[in-house]
Amino acid sequence: MIEIDGVSKRYNGQGKLAVDNLSIKIEAGEICVFIGPSGCGKSTTLRMINRMIEPSNGTIKIDGEDITKSNPDKLRMRIGYVIQQIGLLPHKTVGENIAIVPRLYGWPKELIEKRVVELLDTIGLDAAVEKDKYPSQLSGGQMQRVGVARAMAVDPSIMLMDEPFGAVDPIARTRLQDEFLRLQKNMKKTICFVTHDIDEAIKMGDKIAIFNEGKLVQFDTPSNILTNPAGDFVKDFIGSDRLAKRLKLISAGEIAKRIDSLSGCEMMHAIEHTASIQETMSFMIEKDAEYVGVINKGKLSGMISFADIRSYMNKRAGV
Ligand SMILES: Nc1ncnc2c1ncn2[C@@H]1O[C@H](COP(=O)(O)OP(=O)(O)OP(=O)(O)O)[C@@H](O)[C@H]1O
Numbered sequence: 001m002i003e004i005d006g007v008s009k010r011y012n013g014q015g016k017l018a019v020d021n022l023s024i025k026i027e028a029g030e031i032c033v034f035i036g037p038s039g040c041g042k043s044t045t046l047r048m049i050n051r052m053i054e055p056s057n058g059t060i061k062i063d064g065e066d067i068t069k070s071n072p073d074k075l076r077m078r079i080g081y082v083i084q085q086i087g088l089l090p091h092k093t094v095g096e097n098i099a100i101v102p103r104l105y106g107w108p109k110e111l112i113e114k115r116v117v118e119l120l121d122t123i124g125l126d127a128a129v130e131k132d133k134y135p136s137q138l139s140g141g142q143m144q145r146v147g148v149a150r151a152m153a154v155d156p157s158i159m160l161m162d163e164p165f166g167a168v169d170p171i172a173r174t175r176l177q178d179e180f181l182r183l184q185k186n187m188k189k190t191i192c193f194v195t196h197d198i199d200e201a202i203k204m205g206d207k208i209a210i211f212n213e214g215k216l217v218q219f220d221t222p223s224n225i226l227t228n229p230a231g232d233f234v235k236d237f238i239g240s241d242r243l244a245k246r247l248k249l250i251s252a253g254e255i256a257k258r259i260d261s262l263s264g265c266e267m268m269h270a271i272e273h274t275a276s277i278q279e280t281m282s283f284m285i286e287k288d289a290e291y292v293g294v295i296n297k298g299k300l301s302g303m304i305s306f307a308d309i310r311s312y313m314n315k316r317a318g319v
């Protein structure tokens with residue numbers, strides 16, 4: 001767990017605080033997304049967690065321990081960091097870049113080589129082809145993947161990721177996000193993830209922290225933020241389509257009514273219970289169906305109609 005308590009940062013010679021009295025608790029095993037306009041203090045906050053920048057005020061604790069009490073180099077070695085501009089060393093190959101922290105740890109050569117191949121495989125790059133290339137021989141998206149692999153090299157329990165998927169096109173980005181979420185299901189790392197993209201924040205975050213001019217404006221789950229945005233700044237920031245965004249977060253299984261009798265249901269179009277309501281509605285429109293069946297573990301377990309969706313959404317405030 002990361003506890004940030006009353007932290008401010010004023011850079012030398014700057015009148016304004018870059019980070020203004022920030023208090024936030026990031027639970028172990030969760031992805032906390034930092035989002036807000038350019039210059040609102042996201043990167044500064046991230047860099048205070050691994051002591052690349054020292055706070056002007058306040059304390060930061062990791063698992064209950066004040067980080068100013070620990071050696072900054074040791075601290076940084078147990079925190080993976082994906083920097084905003086990817087930051088691969090240009091004169092080192094992909095493999096050497098990934099090996100930097102394991103080398104600092106003094107891992108044996110064979111173990112490092114094995115880990116590099118394993119990580120390249122994890123991020124979807126072919127080690128045989130890519131390992132000995134230099135960063136300049138990679139695409140922006142590939143570089144970004146290598147940056148993520150490098151941060152994961154010694155399997156740190158905390159990862160700080162500053163716009164890790166910023167440099168890739170939307171399709172590759174969706175794939176990277178999906179892969180990363182799949183990995184995180186098993187890794188259960190504590191992650192601070194910076195993005196500019198509200199859709200990415202909603203998809204990736206267990207919690208979202210919205211910043212403006214160095215201040216935390218709202219900190220909550222994506223669903224709560226979409227349902228109850230704290231004021232006009234957040235409302236504008238998340239956009240006028242917040243209902244449509246919420247439809248992506250609710251699953252068909254959540255709304256479906258249980259079917260007690262199967263008679264007549266065999267003919268119904270059906271969708272997996274994990275499908276989002278957005279997908280369910282697209283499916284219903286495509287099939288020109290007023291209601292569809294919902295399948296759980298290969299069995300028809302419920303059904304859902306447009307009226308069910310409407311009443312579910314209306315019951316929850318804020319629409
Ligand atoms: N080294 C520095 N010296 C002085 N001011 C700085 C320094 N680094 C950042 N700042 C200022 O602190 C504020 C916060 O910067 P920060 O990099 O944390 O923003 P950010 O939210 O990450 O922005 P972006 O989305 O553009 O990356 C900005 O006003 C920035 O100009």
Ligand SMILES: [Mg+2]
Nearest residue numbers: 042043044084
């Ligand atoms: Mg930044």
